[in-house]
Amino acid sequence: MIPYSAIKPYLFKLQPESAHHLVETFLRGTNICPSAYNPWIENHFVSHDSLKQELFGRTFxxxxxxxxxxxxxxxxxxxxxxxxxxxxxxxxxxxxxxxGNPKPRMFRHIKEESIQNAMGFNNEGMYKVQHRLSKRFPFTTPIGVNIGKNKVTEDKDAVSDYTTLLNTFKDLGDYFVINISSPNTPGLRDLQN
Ligand SMILES: Cc1cc2nc3c(=O)[nH]c(=O)nc-3n(C[C@H](O)[C@H](O)[C@H](O)COP(=O)(O)O)c2cc1C
Structure with a gap:
């Protein structure tokens, strides 16, 4: 296993979003050849009775x-x-x-050791994600599904987006988060009222 400190300088030569996609490509390999990653899970996954919790009928x-x-x-x-x-x-x-928003939309602030996010809910849409989740179900660790309204959906119709999403994922998600806090979708935070 290569330590993060060894690959970080190379990842930091790439645009943050390109670095993300490179890492994603690598981690997607866990779906193609799951057993190859078993030693990795055995080494990294921490479980101990003192850390274990039952919440919402799920084991964390x-x-x-x-x-x-x-x-x-x-x-x-x-x-x-x-x-x-x-x-x-x-x-x-x-x-x-x-x-999502036009690129660049993810900014690395090296001195502050932080990433600034202006993504705007770029995603492949609920059907592709539902299909992918259903192939992995049942999960060995809980899966939360974070849902958002489409940018083109008017605020008055937002509830319909949320009910559609909840119905789509109700048998797959262990918990749900409704995202009405992102500053990257115009007007989204008005829904907090
Ligand atoms: C590039 C990037 C994209 C993010 N996208 C989402 C998102 O789609 N939905 C969401 O609820 N939060 C999103 N977040 C917020 C993170 O979930 C998290 O709240 C935030 O990064 C603060 O936690 P941290 O200090 O552990 O990074 C994003 C953050 C980053 C840096």
């Missing part, structure tokens, strides 16, 4: 999960276990596929 083997935005299209579920995450929140997923 460890309390550190991956937040939404990294695995927007549910392509890396097994890969996230290989990195040690106790649960994964996929999405944000919208009913229809959408491109």
């Amino acid at each position: 083997l460890n309390p550190v999960g991956l937040g939404a935005g990294f695995d927007k299209n549910a392509t890396m579920i097994r890969g996230m276990q290989a990195l040690g995450f106790g649960f994964t929140e996929i999405g944000t997923v919208t009913p229809q596929p959408q491109e």
Whole structure:
């Protein structure tokens, strides 16, 4: 296993979004050849009785999960276990596929050790993601589904997007997050009222 510190300088030569796609390609390999990653899961996945929790009728083997935005299209579920995450929140997923904001839209701030996100819910849409999740079901670690309305959906119709998404994922997600906090979809945060 190559340590992150060894590959980081090369990843940082790429645009942040290109680096993300490269890593995604690698982690997608966990779907093609799952057994090749078993030693990796054995080495990285932390589980201990003191970390285990039963919540919402689900077992969380460890309390550190991956937040939404990294695995927007549910392509890396097994890969996230290989990195040690106790649960994964996929999405944000919208009913229809959408491109998101024009690139560049992800900015690396090296001094601050941070990433700035202006993505705008780029994702492949609920049907592709549903299909992918159903192939991986049942999951060994809980899966949260983070849902959002399409940019073209008017605020008055937003509820219809959310009910459509919940109906689509109701038998697949272990928990749901309705994203009305993103600043990258115009007017989205008005829904908080
Ligand atoms: C590039 C990028 C894309 C993100 N996309 C989403 C998203 O689609 N939906 C969402 O709810 N949060 C999204 N987030 C927010 C993260 O889930 C998380 O809340 C945020 O990065 C803060 O957590 P951290 O300090 O662990 O990075 C995104 C963050 C980044 C950096």
